[in-house]
Amino acid sequence: MSEGAAPVADPEGGPEGLQRERTVLAWNRTGIAMIAVGLLLGRFAAANPFSVLASPALVGVGGGIWVLWVTSFRPGGLDGASNRLRRRRTTAITIIALVLQAASLVLVLSGVHPPHPSETRPDAAGEEAG
Amino acid sequence: MRHPFTPPDASLGKDPDYRYSLANERTFLAWIRTALALNGGGLAVVSLLPPFARIGREVVGTLLITLGTLVAARSFGRWRSNEESMRTGSPIRPSQLPGTLALGVTVTTVVALVLLLLDTSR
Numbered sequence: 069m070s071e072g073a074a075p076v077a078d079p080e081g082g083p084e085g086l087q088r089e090r091t092v093l094a095w096n097r098t099g100i101a102m103i104a105v106g107l108l109l110g111r112f113a114a115a116n117p118f119s120v121l122a123s124p125a126l127v128g129v130g131g132g133i134w135v136l137w138v139t140s141f142r143p144g145g146l147d148g149a150s151n152r153l154r155r156r157r158t159t160a161i162t163i164i165a166l167v168l169q170a171a172s173l174v175l176v177l178s179g180v181h182p183p184h185p186s187e188t189r190p191d192a193a194g195e196e197a198g
Numbered sequence: 199m200r201h202p203f204t205p206p207d208a209s210l211g212k213d214p215d216y217r218y219s220l221a222n223e224r225t226f227l228a229w230i231r232t233a234l235a236l237n238g239g240g241l242a243v244v245s246l247l248p249p250f251a252r253i254g255r256e257v258v259g260t261l262l263i264t265l266g267t268l269v270a271a272r273s274f275g276r277w278r279s280n281e282e283s284m285r286t287g288s289p290i291r292p293s294q295l296p297g298t299l300a301l302g303v304t305v306t307t308v309v310a311l312v313l314l315l316l317d318t319s320r
Contacts, residue, residue, distance in 0.1 A: 087216065087217050087220040087221065088216075088220060090220075090224060091220045091223055091224050091227075094223070094224045094227040094228070095227060097227070097231060098227050098230055098231050098234070101231045101234040101235065101238075102234060104234075104238060105234050105237055105238045105241070108238050108241045108242060108245070109241060111241075111245045111246075112241075112245060151208070151213070152208070154223065155205035155206065155208070156205070158205070158223065158226060158274070158277060159203050159205055159274070161227075161230060162203060162230070162270060162271075162273070162274040163203060165230050165233055165234065165270040166267065166270050166271060168234075168237060169233065169237055169263055169266050169267040169270055170267070172237050172240060172241055172263045172266075173260065173263050173264065173267070175241075175244075176240065176241070176244050176256060176259045176260055176263060177256070177260065179256070181244050181245060181255070182245050184246070184247070184248045184249065
């Protein structure tokens with residue numbers, strides 16, 4: 069049996085080690101998920117005027133989260149101020165997600181949907197008629 | 199009564215170990231991403247699937263988005279409850295979120311199956 073490797077020094081130097089880096093990555097993934105939902109919402113843009121505004125707003129919020137969290141990452145310990153900021157971020161992302169869910173629900177229930185590709189294909193009507 | 203989005207009381211107990219606090223935050227973010235995925239799934243069903251069973255797309259899409267709303271709303275309470283438990287050193291309460299999600303996905307799947315069967319039998 070080989071000897072175990074020597075313990076690696078904490079690359080961040082802080083008490084929380086790589087935990088904070090993983091948390092920043094989790095925030096990034098959440099921002100990317102929000103951008104993806106924003107792009108999907110964009111499919112409704114032609115059919116529903118609401119999503120003309122909602123889709124870019126959402127992509128902007130997602131991109132904003134991504135950029136903010138990447139640039140705000142600082143190696144080192146967490147102090148009282150950064151803990152307060154973390155609590156506010158958590159509240160903010162929940163409210164944004166709930167607003168998004170409500171907007172999506174309104175869009176779906178409004179009954180004005182983008183047409184399915186098979187409904188807009190010019191030869192589809194011809195095939196049915198023939 | 200507290201506002202539903204009131205952050206955990208910072209004056210309660212003492213600051214928890216950062217590692218656990220950050221792990222709690224990551225778990226919360228994973229739930230938020232789950233809610234966003236459910237929302238995206240609901241929007242995709244409505245905008246990308248061909249119409250079926252008259253209002254099949256709308257029913258399945260609404261169920262998925264409603265489930266996403268529930269998950270997003272409850273994940274914040276869960277994060278706050280965990281944070282406060284860690285501050286006071288009390289045991290973390292069992293989560294109802296996985297059960298809610300499993301039940302919601304099961305109901306949505308059964309409804310989608312029934313609607314598909316109705317559509318093909320017509």
